Amino acid sequence: MCDTLNELALLSECLQKRTTSVAYADKLIHQxxxxxxxxxxxxxxxxxxxxxxxxxxxxxTVVLTDNSKIVTINHQQxxxxxxxxxxxxxxxxxxSRGAASQAQSDSDYVHLLAQLKVLERDNWPPAQIxxxxxxxxxxxxxxxRFRLPTVSVINAFRDFVESTVDDATPAELRPLMNCTRLIPCSTAECERGFSQMNLIITPTRNRSLIERAAAASRKDPDPLWRFL
Structure with missing residues (x-):
């Protein structure tokens, strides 16, 4: 069980990274x-x-003894x-509340994954073939899908494919790249937001001085600027 927990911890850590794409996350899960x-x-x-x-x-230094109350886990199961x-x-x-069938959902995901993979060099076939x-x-x-101009993006994608520099992304292709990177691979980003909400005592939030509280209580047309 410890070996499996270590593997799941490694997978979870990789999925929590903001740079992890859907295609790479799918690869990690299959691994x-x-x-x-x-x-x-x-x-x-x-x-x-x-x-x-x-x-x-x-x-x-601990001597192991039999305990009938402890049920042995079937390792293979x-x-x-x-x-x-x-x-x-x-x-x-x-x-999860949708009416689409599981087969249709799986087919749509495979199709989306095939679309996303062409934007990553690691998934390209060799240049010779x-x-x-x-x-x-x-x-x-x-x-x-993302309502972007098709012609300019395809021209930029051709330049991207023919480019020999790994990190050279044409400007016209960046909006599509950014849209695909916004697809979340886990709930980590949502949990980060909840963690920030729980940070009550921080220098940013504890700025309610007497002067600012008094200004907010007066009939000021826009008192919020005093807190910035």
Missing amino acids: SIRFINGLGERPRTKVLAAENAISEGRLG FIRSLSNNLSHRMFTTAS MPPGYGEVQVSELCQ
């Missing part, structure tokens, strides 16, 4: 699923240490259950 599935066949460090402690009857839960919690394009007009259909569909 974690493959890693967890592999734990059933190739136990990691913590499982091997636990098995060694059981065989010796001692964990460090736990791995399968965790892997299935991760697979069922993949990204979706439908609301890249077909002419690669990704232009997906870019056009994204422009329609």
Whole structure:
């Protein structure tokens, strides 16, 4: 269980980054699923240490004894259950309260993922076999989705594909890039907002001096400027 928790912690930390895109997050989740599935066949460090402690009857200086009240976890069943839960919690394009079918939602997500992948160099095919007009259909569909000018963005995308500089993004392509980066990959940003709301005693909020409170109580047409 400790090995799986370490893997989930690593996945969670990566998904919390603001620079993580949907395509990269999907890749990370599939990597974690493959890693967890592999734990059933190739136990990691913590499982091997636990098995060694059981065989010796001692964990460090602590003597291990049998306890009938503690139920042993089925290792293989736990791995399968965790892997299935991760697979069922993949990204979706439908609301949890929506009427769309699961098959339609999965199909829409796969289609959206294919559109987003063309904007990341790591997902491109080698230059020797890249077909002419690669990704232009997906870019056009994204422009329609985000209501951006199609012609200028496609021309910028062609320059982006032919560019040899990794971080050279044409100016006309940046609005589309920014729109795709605004798609959240986790609830981390929302939780950051709640954390900021809980910061009550801070230099920014504790500025209610007597002069400002008195000014706010008077009939001032715009007293808020005094608090800035």
